[in-house]
Amino acid sequence: MVIAPAYPWQQAIFTTAIEFDAEPLSLLQGAIPAGLQGTFYRNGPGRLHRGSQRVGHWFDGDGAILAVHFQDGTAQGLLRYVQTKGYQAEERAGRYLFPNYGMTTPGLLWERLFGKNVKNCANTSILPLSDRLLALWEGGAPHQLDRQSLHTLGLDTLGNLTPTTPYSAHPKRDPKTGEIYNFGVSLGRNATLHLYRSAPNGTIKKRVDVLLEGLPLIHDFVMAGRYLVFLIPPVRLNILPLMFNLKSYSEALEWQPDLGTQILIIDRENLEIIQRGEAPAWFQWHFANGCLIDEKFIRLQLVRYADFSTNEYLREVSTGHPLTEAPGHLWELEFNLQTGELNKETQLTERNCEFPVVPDAHLGQSWRYTYCSMKRVGASLLTEIDSVIGCYDQSNQTWQEFDCGEGYYCMEPVHISYADGDYLISLIFNSIQAQSELWIFPAAQFTDGPCCQLRLPHIVPFGFHGKWANF
Numbered sequence: 001m002v003i004a005p006a007y008p009w010q011q012a013i014f015t016t017a018i019e020f021d022a023e024p025l026s027l028l029q030g031a032i033p034a035g036l037q038g039t040f041y042r043n044g045p046g047r048l049h050r051g052s053q054r055v056g057h058w059f060d061g062d063g064a065i066l067a068v069h070f071q072d073g074t075a076q077g078l079l080r081y082v083q084t085k086g087y088q089a090e091e092r093a094g095r096y097l098f099p100n101y102g103m104t105t106p107g108l109l110w111e112r113l114f115g116k117n118v119k120n121c122a123n124t125s126i127l128p129l130s131d132r133l134l135a136l137w138e139g140g141a142p143h144q145l146d147r148q149s150l151h152t153l154g155l156d157t158l159g160n161l162t163p164t165t166p167y168s169a170h171p172k173r174d175p176k177t178g179e180i181y182n183f184g185v186s187l188g189r190n191a192t193l194h195l196y197r198s199a200p201n202g203t204i205k206k207r208v209d210v211l212l213e214g215l216p217l218i219h220d221f222v223m224a225g226r227y228l229v230f231l232i233p234p235v236r237l238n239i240l241p242l243m244f245n246l247k248s249y250s251e252a253l254e255w256q257p258d259l260g261t262q263i264l265i266i267d268r269e270n271l272e273i274i275q276r277g278e279a280p281a282w283f284q285w286h287f288a289n290g291c292l293i294d295e296k297f298i299r300l301q302l303v304r305y306a307d308f309s310t311n312e313y314l315r316e317v318s319t320g321h322p323l324t325e326a327p328g329h330l331w332e333l334e335f336n337l338q339t340g341e342l343n344k345e346t347q348l349t350e351r352n353c354e355f356p357v358v359p360d361a362h363l364g365q366s367w368r369y370t371y372c373s374m375k376r377v378g379a380s381l382l383t384e385i386d387s388v389i390g391c392y393d394q395s396n397q398t399w400q401e402f403d404c405g406e407g408y409y410c411m412e413p414v415h416i417s418y419a420d421g422d423y424l425i426s427l428i429f430n431s432i433q434a435q436s437e438l439w440i441f442p443a444a445q446f447t448d449g450p451c452c453q454l455r456l457p458h459i460v461p462f463g464f465h466g467k468w469a470n471f
């Protein structure tokens with residue numbers, strides 16, 4: 001299906017990812033930083049239609065992994081779809097078969113009423129481990145991939161999960177111990193929050209299940225010192241229309257601001273809840289980081305939305321024609337550890353932004369720089385997407401930014417730290433040449449622009465999250 005792009009960025013959404021084997025990336029400008037060894041991995045929906053069928057939501061696309069291996073001054077890129085069972089069945093059928101986040105079971109009413117299991121899309125994020133790569137999706141277990149070739153090796157139960165036990169897409173790795181913390185939310189009459197503490201190799205060493213009230217949507221959490229913090233937004237699933245396939249999961253999510261935001265503070269050693277609190281209603285997908293202040297407060301940053309309209313905006317992005325304005329801004333919050341109460345809240349910018357990241361070495365600890373992608377000053381929230389890389393400096397409460405230029409669009413900036421320096425790397429869509437590029441910036445001078453620009457052999461559609469692996 002060919003859709004004529006009305007906005008330059010639409011091609012980076014509509015294009016179906018083409019798999020390619022490892023091949024050298026051509027250098028457009030600058031030079032690969034000397035001594036850079038490691039791999040940039042990135043995950044996102046690779047296709048948003050099959051024939052005349054379209055996905056219901058951007059979150060429904062099949063996961064396609066981009067890997068760019070850097071070694072001895074060269075960069076080799078490859079891209080592969082995660083070979084989930086659902087993807088393989090739909091490839092064979094040439095049509096969508098399964099319900100998903102924004103899709104009911106395709107087909108006639110009787111097929112919908114007796115709908116099939118949801119497809120694990122494996123499309124949200126990536127977790128590099130020393131011997132394998134995990135493609136993450138928050139509705140089920142991760143898929144295991146070969147780190148070099150990206151061949152899918154099957155579902156990975158991490159020694160504890162069943163194939164349908166959720167393992168979310170935003171795990172946190174303790175920079176000192178290498179331990180990995182994560183969660184998943186299972187549906188039932190009420191939701192169950194699974195809390196996981198894992199060894200550096202991914203094996204789950206401890207799991208605690210917590211019963212929640214209702215069926216909330218939780219996408220991310222915070223590691224702050226020796227605590228994990230969940231801010232449960234007032235979004236609840238109305239399960240009846242979902243059970244009968246009359247509505248998709250996304251359509252069955254309801255914004256219930258009267259519930260407010262529920263705070264859970266968890267001791268990360270034993271995974272027990274040590275404090276609960278409440279705060280006004282807002283919604284967040286992503287946190288930047290958190291830390292403990294004077295053993296009394298937990299400070300965290302997040303991209304905060306006034307309500308859940310961001311979900312509709314993200315659905316509309318997959319159509320190429322957003323109609324719902326859903327501004328998100330970076331905020332800093334402080335919670336009282338003893339009472340769970342919101343002690344302080346500060347909006348850090350008026351600018352629309354997303355994908356906040358901090359250097360991995362500072363996860364759970366005090367930090368200085370928060371990087372994110374942003375819209376250009378004055379850019380329409382509907383007809384433009386992110387084209388600016390921004391950085392908030394906590395030490396002096398100032399912002400710095402780099403505008404990628406008219407016709408260029410950026411994604412989440414991923415932080416690279418290695419022996420010779422710190423860098424940022426971002427997938428860029430160059431709409432002027434209709435090509436995808438990888439731009440590398442020296443983190444300390446990113447406002448001067450990229451020190452290296454590489455061209456990818458095909459357009460890589462925009463997606464969600466990436467990670468750098470030094471090994």
Ligand SMILES: [Fe+2]
Binds near residue numbers: 124169170219464
């Ligand atoms: Fe995310």
